[in-house]
Amino acid sequence: MTVKIERAVLESLLTMASFVEARDAYTGGHAWRVSQYGKLLAEELGLDKDDVFVVRLGGLVHDLGKVGISDTVLNKMGPLTDNEFALMHQHPEAGLAALGEHPLVPVVREAILEHHERYDGGGYPTRQRGASLTVIGRILGVADAFDAMTSTRPYRAGMTGEQALAIVTQEAGQQFDPSVAEAMNSLFKKGSLLHVLGHASDEHLMLDCPVCGPVIAPPEDAGDGGDTVCPSCRGRFTMHRRGDTFDLELQEVTTSLYMPQPDRRAVSSILAALPAHQLKI
Ligand SMILES: [Fe+2]
Incomplete structure (x- = not known):
């Protein structure tokens, strides 16, 4: 068909x-x-x-x-x-x-x-x-x-x-x-x-949550200093650029609603x- x-x-x-x-x-x-x-x-x-x-x-x-x-x-x-x-x-x-x-x-x-x-x-x-x-x-x-x-x-x-x-x-x-x-x-x-x-590839960036492992797909427009949330533990992190990827700095564990994108x-x-x-x- x-x-x-x-x-x-x-x-x-x-x-x-x-x-x-x-x-x-x-x-x-x-x-x-x-x-x-x-x-x-x-x-x-x-x-x-x-x-x-x-x-x-x-x-x-x-x-x-x-x-x-x-x-x-x-x-x-x-x-x-x-x-x-x-x-x-x-x-x-x-x-x-x-x-x-x-x-x-x-x-x-x-x-x-x-x-x-x-x-x-x-x-x-x-x-x-x-x-x-x-x-x-x-x-x-x-x-x-x-x-x-x-x-x-x-x-x-x-x-x-x-x-x-x-x-x-x-x-x-x-x-x-x-x-x-x-x-x-x-x-x-x-x-x-x-x-x-x-x-990791040009079409996909996955970051490692320090607690949960590789589960964070940051927003496409997120850059140095931007925010991202771990969908597993709900930690909210600031992203710091390091080469092709980002280091994550924990800000808080959020209790607000999370919906995956x-x-x-x-x-x-x-x-x-x-x-x-x-x-x-
Ligand atoms: Fe399956």
Whole structure:
């Protein structure tokens, strides 16, 4: 089928996706990295431009269903119980249900529904396997898992890229599509994943909160001496420029209302990549 994507509709979808950050501050950086890993993998595998765009967009919205997961489960500092896992496993279908009749559902359906499926059929929610999964889902499965492994959370340190890549290689044919695992290996060897691992590029600036880690996407127009708020601990910081990045000086912990804003750099970048033609999906 073909779909014409209107800019305004795409913007509204990305705004909705950013609401997840009100529940889980780590989702913003995660979604951007999954989108970037996905784009690189899709290009490495030789997918056409339309599919590369679908993967890239899918990475930004894949965890939308987490808005429906309770805070006690979503932000739990430790292992989940069986019941909590069962709840967490509903987030792909919840995300799709939340979008209802949204006109871009045909474009993002596979990303949302398949990113936790496994190549050997042991994933969730549908336990599909192998080639019955779309290439979009198989790519985002690797991208999502690689980012989960390499991300530092308050309760555990992230693995190095090498450690995560060893697991991706070991799980080729089991959790992961072997061709996607191989593409991840070759991208890593070329050094193409480094800027994503460091969550920094021209289109994305993520700052480290001293308490919560890399969760602060400062406003695009923020400069030296500007203010930014950590979406996790709600610390308000003054930004002091240091080279390409900023040091943060804590001013106060704010108790005022916080609403996440879409990351304008990431939104502008994907809008610029929006194909003018009808997208073939
Ligand atoms: Fe997910």
